[in-house]
Amino acid sequence: MQGISVYALLALGNAVLSAARDLAGRKVGAEVPGMIVAISAVVVVLVGSGVAHLVSERWVMPEPRHLLLIAGAGLFLIFGHFFIFMAYRVGPTSAVAPFYYCFTVWAVISGLLVFGQFPNALAVCGILLVVASGLAIVSLDERRRRLIPVA
Numbered sequence: 001m002q003g004i005s006v007y008a009l010l011a012l013g014n015a016v017l018s019a020a021r022d023l024a025g026r027k028v029g030a031e032v033p034g035m036i037v038a039i040s041a042v043v044v045v046l047v048g049s050g051v052a053h054l055v056s057e058r059w060v061m062p063e064p065r066h067l068l069l070i071a072g073a074g075l076f077l078i079f080g081h082f083f084i085f086m087a088y089r090v091g092p093t094s095a096v097a098p099f100y101y102c103f104t105v106w107a108v109i110s111g112l113l114v115f116g117q118f119p120n121a122l123a124v125c126g127i128l129l130v131v132a133s134g135l136a137i138v139s140l141d142e143r144r145r146r147l148i149p150v151a
Contacts, residue, residue: 006056017048025085026093034089038082045077069114094141101131 021041028037053059062070087096104127111117119127 010052010056022084022088022093025088028085028089030089034082034086035078037085038078041081041085042074042078094138098134098138101134104131 025037084096084099087099108119108127111119
């Protein structure tokens with residue numbers, strides 16, 4: 001697979017597994033606490049990212065500042081999984097899915113604040129394509145819902 005980066009494959013795998021997590025989360029019974037589901041998802045992320053990192057990178061000891069950033073990211077990851085899971089539990093997918101675009105905004109903001117990086121032109125084009133296609137899907141779904149006659 002010449003021309004395809006291992007990092008692009010990791011991003012694709014992340015997207016597929018995230019969608020699977022969200023769909024499977026809708027089938028979890030109401031008696032299962034949301035925080036248990038969130039922490040379980042984070043454990044899977046930790047194991048998966050650890051394996052991916054060992055396969056694709058050379059390990060180095062993080063600096064104390066980086067350890068704090070990693071701990072903060074982990075805390076946000078737990079609560080992010082929890083709130084997304086709870087939203088999918090109580091709301092329709094078509095109402096919850098557009099909020100994923102908030103992730104893109106926060107990724108750009110954190111990239112600027114934490115790493116001092118702004119997305120390049122290709123990344124901005126990709127972000128715009130994903131957001132536009134998502135908004136088109138929501139718009140078409142809303143139009144389809146209005147066209148269905150109510151008996």
